[in-house]
Amino acid sequence: MEIILLERVEKLGAIGDVVTVKDGYARNFLLPNKKALRSNSANKKLFEANRAKIEADNAARRSDAEAAAGNVDGTQIILIRQSSNAGALYGSVAVRDIIEALQAQGITNVTKAMVVLERPIKTLGVFDVKVALHPEVAVTIKVNVARSPEEADLQSQGVDVMADLFEKDEAGFTEDYDPNAEPGDLAALTEEAPAEEEA
Numbered sequence: 001m002e003i004i005l006l007e008r009v010e011k012l013g014a015i016g017d018v019v020t021v022k023d024g025y026a027r028n029f030l031l032p033n034k035k036a037l038r039s040n041s042a043n044k045k046l047f048e049a050n051r052a053k054i055e056a057d058n059a060a061r062r063s064d065a066e067a068a069a070g071n072v073d074g075t076q077i078i079l080i081r082q083s084s085n086a087g088a089l090y091g092s093v094a095v096r097d098i099i100e101a102l103q104a105q106g107i108t109n110v111t112k113a114m115v116v117l118e119r120p121i122k123t124l125g126v127f128d129v130k131v132a133l134h135p136e137v138a139v140t141i142k143v144n145v146a147r148s149p150e151e152a153d154l155q156s157q158g159v160d161v162m163a164d165l166f167e168k169d170e171a172g173f174t175e176d177y178d179p180n181a182e183p184g185d186l187a188a189l190t191e192e193a194p195a196e197e198e199a
Contacts, residue, residue, distance in 0.1 A: 001026045002039035004047050007058055008135040009035055015055060016047065065134035068109050072131060073139035077101035078152045081145055083124050087161075092120035093145055098129060102141075109133075121145055126155050 030036040037043040116130040146152035
């Protein structure tokens with residue numbers, strides 16, 4: 001289906017571009033959200049007649065988004081979640097969780113549609129998440145997913161908590177080993193044990 005774009009759409013085009021898209025994408029997303037018009041002679045005339053107003057409205061929304069961008073850009077949110085010992089979350093972090101955390105910090109101008117999360121977050125760590133405040137204004141926030149506030153602090157300083165967990169030094173622990181022992185036998189008492197009892 002041929003459509004006329006009423007705003008910039010990523011990977012499609014800018015305002016006024018006539019592009020061809022799949023029918024379902026146009027019918028289910030672009031047309032209902034007023035991002036485009038069907039491309040026919042009547043709509044082309046209507047668009048050209050209102051082009052200045054459409055572009056002025058877009059510029060006003062873009063300047064509002066740029067003003068809000070300074071408040072949102074670089075924001076770090078901390079989400080405390082339970083996870084396995086390997087760092088895999090029980091469940092995942094979705095867009096709704098990010099929006100709730102932003103609202104808890106007083107950032108209320110970000111909606112679900114603005115958060116661009118390629119896939120749900122399913123592990124511990126610090127992730128960069130894109131927030132598109134306007135089709136032409138995008139900022140990045142940091143999502144810090146940890147098991148406790150202390151781990152979140154370490155992760156924000158650049159420490160890989162899961163790697164540290166597995167690299168803890170196990171030196172100092174040695175197991176008694178008797179190569180002649182039968183399976184199930186206890187290790188023989190060393191001569192040091194009675195000496196300790198005498199002391």
